[in-house]
Amino acid sequence: MPPPPPPPATAADPPPGGLDTIAVVFPGQGSQAPAAGRAWVGHPAWAVVEEAEEAAGRPLAPLLLDAEADLGRxxxxxLAVLLASLLAWEAARPLLDAPAAVAGHSLGQITALVATGAxxxxxxxxxxAARAELTQRCAEDTPGGLVALLxxxxxxxxAAVAEVDExxxxxxNAPGQLVLGGTPAGLEAATVAARAAGVRKVRPLDVGGAFHTPLMAPAAAALRPIVAATPFRPTTTPVVTNHDARPHHAARGWDDRLTTHLVRPVRWRESVDALAALxxxxxxxxxxxxxxxSLVTRCRPELATSHAATPAEVEDLLPALYGVGA
Structure with missing residues (x-):
């Protein structure tokens, strides 16, 4: 049986520098891996999956437990990334419940909104689920992809896209970590232009669509009324968003933020700068x-980083953040 969750930190025993010097970030699509949730079976945090299955009206546990699960769709x-992140957050929350700010990369923004009570x-x-279905459908209707400029x-x-259609x-994402999206023809032309601009390595990414580009406009339009009908609360801590790299507290405005970012670049480098400014x-x-x-370190090498995805890693946060139990 997995180890029990770590004991919660108390207000009388804050981490050195205080929680107001810590930010929590949540990953997006691309971080999924088969059987990523196995370590959580039997842990109290697994209740998150049971609640999610009831909300979705379908089994979700296989996405986290099946080593043969096809997570390409x-x-x-x-959904696999969202649930794996929420499992880890449920266990880590007693240690991190009032950070200076939170942020999520693309899909991770929804996780961040759960973590802040919004x-x-x-x-x-x-x-x-609606966001994923709509972006999947859009990608199938308008084929496209992504390439990394290393x-x-x-x-x-x-410069690579200045004179290129589509x-x-x-x-x-970070210095030396930029991604272009577009149609196959557009990316072919942009690759030529990127190499002419001095980019030595251009690598196609194994994704199903041109996410965070204008090709996702139909998905953004269809998602907007769904987000508008979703109840939001003010956040308990600022959420630095992808589309403007600014902190937000208010309950209103998420219908715009969560839809326009589908057709705009993820401004992660600037988001990390915003966290540092806080x-x-x-x-x-x-x-x-x-x-x-890794991207945080590339953006701001002076920022320390920690990681928590399993019960053992959550337990390791205690000495990393609070200087005890090591």
């Missing part, structure tokens, strides 16, 4: 994968 991949879990599952800067990325900057000195990545922590 956008809908299944996004969304309840059933609403988040239904919203994530070692490139933003000027080179902008290709755009899709992710500004006084953050450590970033804790909660959920599967370690990509966000």
């Amino acid at each position: 956008t809908e299944d991949a996004q 969304l309840d879990l059933p609403a988040a599952v239904r919203l994530a 070692g490139a800067d933003r000027d080179q990325a902008d 290709a755009w900057v899709a992710n500004d 006084g953050v000195r450590r970033v804790v990545e909660v959920g599967p994968g370690t990509t966000l922590g």
Whole structure:
């Protein structure tokens, strides 16, 4: 049986520097992995999955437990990431319940809204499922993809798409980590332009669509009324969003933020800068994968990073954050 969750930290025993120096970030699609939830079976946090299945009206546990699960479909991949992240958050929450800020990469913004009390879990599952279904359908109707420009800067990325139809900057993740999205023809032309601009490595990504580009406009339009009908509360801590890299507290405005970011670049590099401007000195990545922590280090090397995706890693947060139990 997995180990019990770590004892909650108390207000009388805050981490060095205080929770107001810590940010929590949640991953998006691409961090999914088969059987990522096995370590949580029998843990009290597993109740998250049971509640999510009731909200979704279908079994979701196989997405987290089956080593042979096909997580290539956008809908299944996004729900797997959401649930794996929420499992880890449920266990880590006693240690991280009042951070300086939170942020999520793409889909991870929905996880961030649950973590800050803006969304309840059933609403988040239904919203994530609708988002995934609509973006999947859009990708099937308008074929496209993504390519990574490795070692490139933003000027080179902008130059690659400046004279190209149907290709755009899709992710500004970190220095040397930019992504273009577009139609197959658009990406072919943008690849040629990127190499002419001095980019040495252009790598196609194994994804099903041109996410965070104008090709997702039909999905954004269809999602807007769904988000507008979803009840939101003010956040308990600021959420730094992808589309404007600014912190937000209010309950209103999420119908715009969660739909326009589908057709705009993910501004992760600027989001990390925004976290640092809020006084953050450590970033804790909660959920599967370690990509966000690596990007944080690329963006702001002075920021410490921690990671929590399993019960053991959550337990390790206690000495990492509070300097005890090591």
